[in-house]
Amino acid sequence: MSNELLSPAEMSEADRLTIAAGPTDGIGLMRRAGEAVAAEVLKRYPAATHVHVLCGPGNNGGDGYVVARILAGSGVVTTIWASGTPRPESDAALAAALCPLKPRPLSGFDAGAGSIVVDALYGAGLSKPLSGDAAKAVDTATALHLPVVAVDLPSGVSGAGGEIMGRAFRAEVTVTFARKKPGHLLLPGRGQCGEIVLADIGIGDGIIAQLTVSTFENGPDLWLQEFPVPAVDAHKYKRGHVGVFSGGPSATGAARLSALAAARSGAGAVTVLSPANAMQVNAAHLTSVMLRKADDSVDIDAFIGERRPSAFVLGPGFGVGERTRKFALALLTSGHLRDTSTRIDGLVFDADAITSFREAPDVMFEASRQPNAPALVMTPHDGEFARLFPDIAGDETLSKLAKARAAAARANAIVVYKGADTVIAAPNGRAAINANGAPWLATAGSGDVLSGIVAGLLAQGMAPFHAACAAVWIHAEAGRRFGPGLIAEDLPMAMVPVLRELVENQPDLR
Ligand SMILES: NC(=O)C1=CN([C@@H]2O[C@H](COP(=O)(O)OP(=O)(O)OC[C@H]3O[C@@H](n4cnc5c(N)ncnc54)[C@H](OP(=O)(O)O)[C@@H]3O)[C@@H](O)[C@H]2O)[C@@H](O)CC1
Numbered sequence: 001m002s003n004e005l006l007s008p009a010e011m012s013e014a015d016r017l018t019i020a021a022g023p024t025d026g027i028g029l030m031r032r033a034g035e036a037v038a039a040e041v042l043k044r045y046p047a048a049t050h051v052h053v054l055c056g057p058g059n060n061g062g063d064g065y066v067v068a069r070i071l072a073g074s075g076v077v078t079t080i081w082a083s084g085t086p087r088p089e090s091d092a093a094l095a096a097a098l099c100p101l102k103p104r105p106l107s108g109f110d111a112g113a114g115s116i117v118v119d120a121l122y123g124a125g126l127s128k129p130l131s132g133d134a135a136k137a138v139d140t141a142t143a144l145h146l147p148v149v150a151v152d153l154p155s156g157v158s159g160a161g162g163e164i165m166g167r168a169f170r171a172e173v174t175v176t177f178a179r180k181k182p183g184h185l186l187l188p189g190r191g192q193c194g195e196i197v198l199a200d201i202g203i204g205d206g207i208i209a210q211l212t213v214s215t216f217e218n219g220p221d222l223w224l225q226e227f228p229v230p231a232v233d234a235h236k237y238k239r240g241h242v243g244v245f246s247g248g249p250s251a252t253g254a255a256r257l258s259a260l261a262a263a264r265s266g267a268g269a270v271t272v273l274s275p276a277n278a279m280q281v282n283a284a285h286l287t288s289v290m291l292r293k294a295d296d297s298v299d300i301d302a303f304i305g306e307r308r309p310s311a312f313v314l315g316p317g318f319g320v321g322e323r324t325r326k327f328a329l330a331l332l333t334s335g336h337l338r339d340t341s342t343r344i345d346g347l348v349f350d351a352d353a354i355t356s357f358r359e360a361p362d363v364m365f366e367a368s369r370q371p372n373a374p375a376l377v378m379t380p381h382d383g384e385f386a387r388l389f390p391d392i393a394g395d396e397t398l399s400k401l402a403k404a405r406a407a408a409a410r411a412n413a414i415v416v417y418k419g420a421d422t423v424i425a426a427p428n429g430r431a432a433i434n435a436n437g438a439p440w441l442a443t444a445g446s447g448d449v450l451s452g453i454v455a456g457l458l459a460q461g462m463a464p465f466h467a468a469c470a471a472v473w474i475h476a477e478a479g480r481r482f483g484p485g486l487i488a489e490d491l492p493m494a495m496v497p498v499l500r501e502l503v504e505n506q507p508d509l510r
């Protein structure tokens with residue numbers, strides 16, 4: 001697998017383990033890193049008149065000295081602008097000594113039109129906001145519209161969380177090493193990276209395996225093996241039955257979007273559970289999706305007992321208040337209804353099911369901790385996240401990744417913290433960052449569709465973390481491919497080619 005995302009600490013551990021295992025030493029890794037960056041510069045900018053390499057005092061700067069040596073050796077006009085000098089006897093000092101160019105002080109950095117900047121100021125070791133000459137260099141490169149190639153990370157972007165510290169370069173391409181880092185995928189860092197090129201510098205998969213990484217880029221590699229495909233003897237109830245709760249007569253659309261998405265994602269049967277006074281409006285709009293009255297927890301228990309649903313969606317269009325809390329708690333405590341033939345694989349709480357617990361989130365978290373509680377997946381956007389986890393949301397020291405992890409642990413739930421950089425986190429600390437979406441997905445009802453896909457996959461027996469990851473990726477992929485003009489109604493149909501490819505790519509099924 002190459003979808004692991006390494007924190008700066010994990011990357012330096014990978015570095016250490018590789019050197020300890022031999023035969024590659026530190027300068028060997030640095031040479032390969034510099035060679036990869038130089039190759040990218042030569043490939044992308046063959047007509048560049050002048051390359052300016054900005055070198056910091058650490059190993060990121062060390063990579064920069066290697067780049068400058070190779071470019072100069074290839075006949076490219078190259079200037080090094082250095083901030084500080086490498087620590088004596090460090091790999092960076094060795095790289096600088098091997099480079100024939102005399103560095104100029106970064107304070108004087110200037111460049112003409114047609115120039116390229118290689119940003120090797122700070123990478124994994126960024127420890128404080130950019131200021132002084134480094135900040136001025138960012139402003140100069142920006143003002144002159146110079147294309148920037150970043151080494152490992154655009155200086156100023158935190159590798160751990162994607163935050164911009166002070167200022168940051170906006171690169172056209174970022175060449176990183178061995179594995180991506182969370183800061184390449186989380187916003188705003190992702191927006192500063194441009195295209196990301198992953199270079200192999202000799203840190204083997206076996207080394208990465210020793211790190212027991214728990215953060216991943218979301219994609220089929222993570223969950224395709226588990227993606228449900230109906231067996232030859234499938235019947236509809238073997239493919240899972242999803243119940244989706246509808247709001248009142250003027251708020252039924254969200255549940256139907258969710259229900260349709262659950263059906264498209266492969267659930268064999270889907271039932272909209274409607275208040276009595278919204279039965280008519282729901283009936284007028286449903287065809288393959290079934291409809292049943294559910295006004296209170298007695299109705300829910302009867303549905304569970306009789307129809308053996310395997311997953312539920314509660315929240316879209318449902319309304320905020322006591323009734324929602326009652327329904328949520330009835331579902332979380334429905335374990336007593338289980339016998340060997342009645343199994344609820346999971347619950348998806350979205351929208352109003354989240355907001356309804358803003359005054360007393362612990363009540364929900366406590367219920368989800370009970371031994372018989374079904375697996376819970378929550379799908380908050382920023383606003384909903386802040387209602388349920390105000391202290392975590394307000395903690396400026398935490399990245400979105402860290403916030404999602406903290407929330408998942410507290411709530412004993414899979415938390416899908418939505419947005420352009422959706423993070424999916426599990427209570428055990430596993431987390432995935434999603435990066436295949438597009439802003440076309442920012443359209444009313446898009447989130448309702450997502451909750452239905454999660455439930456559809458849960459109902460088919462996918463493990464909750466993987467069901468959530470797969471749903472987020474499929475939803476994003478469908479929206480990105482559809483592109484301009486997307487409305488939520490389009491998403492269930494736009495999923496079809498995505499699902500087809502997933503099924504066709506499952507190794508055992510070809
Ligand atoms: N690990 C690997 O496998 C490989 C890693 N490689 C490369 O090494 C890079 C990591 O190197 P690194 O650890 O030396 O850190 P780096 O980013 O050079 O910065 C540290 C220096 O900068 C300083 N400094 C930081 N922020 C600052 C600021 N805002 N303003 C001013 N100063 C600031 C900081 O100062 P201090 O915090 O000590 O005060 C320290 O002196 C990595 O990104 C990759 O390119 C490759 O060679 C291949 C193999």
Ligand SMILES: Nc1ncnc2c1ncn2[C@@H]1O[C@H](COP(=O)(O)OP(=O)(O)O)[C@@H](O)[C@H]1O
Nearest residue numbers: 418419420437438439441442444445446447448
């Ligand atoms: N700029 C964006 N890029 C990618 N995905 C996005 C973007 N904006 C929103 N999304 C996705 O669209 C969905 C919106 O959900 P939500 O905010 O709940 O909307 P609604 O309540 O209208 O259904 C989420 O899955 C979110 O991750």
Ligand SMILES: [K+]
Nearest residue numbers: 119122153155
């Ligand atoms: K850099």
